[in-house]
Amino acid sequence: MTRTSLRTHRCGQLRREHAGERVRLGGWVHRSRDLGGIVFIDLRDRDGIVQVCVGPAWAPAELLAQAHALKSESVVTIEGEVVARPPQGRNAELATGDVEVHATALQVVGPAETPAIQVARAKGEELAAEELRLKYRHLDLRRPELQANLILRHRLLQRARRALSELDFLELETPILTKPTPEGARDYLVPSRVHPGEFYALPQSPQIYKQLLMVSGFDRYFQIARCFRDEDLRYDRQPEFSQIDIEGSFVTQEDVIGFVEAVLVALWDEAGHKIDRRFARLTWREAMERYGTDKPDLRYDLPIADWTSQVQPLAVPFFQSATNGSRVRGIAVRGGGTLSRKDVDQLAETAKTHGAPGLAWVKRQGEQLSGSVGKHFTAEALGKIGVGDGDAALMTVGPDRVTSPALDKVRQEVIRRLAPQPKVAHAFCWVVDFPLFEPDPESGKPVFAHHPFTSPHPADVSKLDSDPFACRALHYDAVYNGNELGSGSIRITDPAIQRKVFAHLGLAPQEIDARFGFLLTALAAGAPPHGGFAVGFDRVAMLLAGAGSLRDVIAFPKTTAARALFEGAPAPARPEDLAALHIKVVPPHE
């Protein structure tokens, strides 16, 4: 299978059963050990490393001289015999460690200059700085770890395609040069040469196109879709990324959830994890109440509880602000007695940086109570809130919009510090019944929490104008170990409701027609009920590869400033190119 005109095997394929065979190999000089009269070369390719040995018993003098002069990372082809190593000479750390190749010919087909960063690393040796790894990406990608990540990524892609094809989904492609979208993320714009002053946008997602495909009757669509968003980046956010984009017709939320579960189970299986198909289910409201976040990590208990009524009689000054709209909420930490004073101070700092007024805490050791509010508590009061011997209570006060995110972060930090045994290794869940609107951070006015094609919950349509914050959306997220894997919704198919939603966004009627006329026309042309989902594929690959950032599962990623360090993008355009595009650059001013 891997045989070519220039080689018979990959280096990493050779095993005991190949002993006695004459082989030709091609690979990179990972490392070499020159003992004078005999030279050992670790030859590497994508399958692994094999030891090539150049010794006087089988290699002529000029071959030894050649081996002596080899530079690391050069590409060589060799010819020789696979030989079983003597028992004491085996290397248990190499998959090929039972054999070595006695080379009788060697050719440097791709000489390498001394590499800027090392590919072969000794145990415990640090990686080069990420800046250099990105600059010399062709070298960094030679590292077995990154090769393994990208190979896994390939397998996951193939598996997703197979799983969806088996569910009768069609892989259909949609344009990369599209139309700017209002709201949402900033678009990447592409100027039109033939239409001066006009621009395409790169898609933030193929959302509208996949809906049009449903209107056209394709019934089940998927695509491994490249998406582009011009926003600030994080370790898990790249400006261009891939989604497993899915849409189906004549479906309810339950159908879509079924499709996505099938895909996720297949992907985890591909990575060697057998997971249970019945994912937990919780409403957005439950998630916020118990975990303070819409992407809870259900590997651990440690729920957030409302202790307002239990704590009120204790007259704790810190909780005095627990009045209208505010609640005292906290976490009973089993075994929290082992948290040091420093731990607790840092947890309080975490709470503060996420908006809470601070963190009140009590530790219980037998009848002994300690902590910032320890003197106000009794063992009995602690018992009521589930804090036993050796436990601790961490709590804060305020409106939910303050306490939820703060306690979410505190909970995560407690988990990190105490490192409790997880209940399960893979905790999937569905978060459903998201609100349709969320308050605008500045004005407090209701703004759409999702994209404007998300259908309101049928039971809540009557409250659209009277009580918008009580309206639920037919929107659902898939969550895994505290990570959002993706989200989806049932779409609006009634053009009148769709128009109303656009109007809610503040779009004037003529603007609606200019921007979304094609969608509204399509919805009025006979639209089946439809809905779908998008899985953040890069993030899935990162989690399954155990990688620390998206950059380690993308061959050519951007930096957090959206630069490509290897080829140097973006870069100034030539004046004649700008002229052809009818563009004039105005330098930024202070």
Place this chain on the structure above:
RNA sequence: GGGGCUGUAGCUCAGCUGGUUAGAGUGCCGGUCUGUCACACCGGAGGUCGCGGGUUCGAGCCCCGUCAGCCCCGCCA
């Protein structure tokens, strides 16, 4: 847009309270070596202390600015 951390030899790092000639490991170059697998041993070269300005008798170290990378907040329908 805001905050934090980092930037010293090709690479990874040390460099004390501001004080003589800026060090180590590794890589690289040369040499010895026939069973190594992070080979070993001997010798050598290698520095715009990110960049610019300032304070000081004197700055790798202090101050201001700036660039780059990473992390966080905002942002990401």
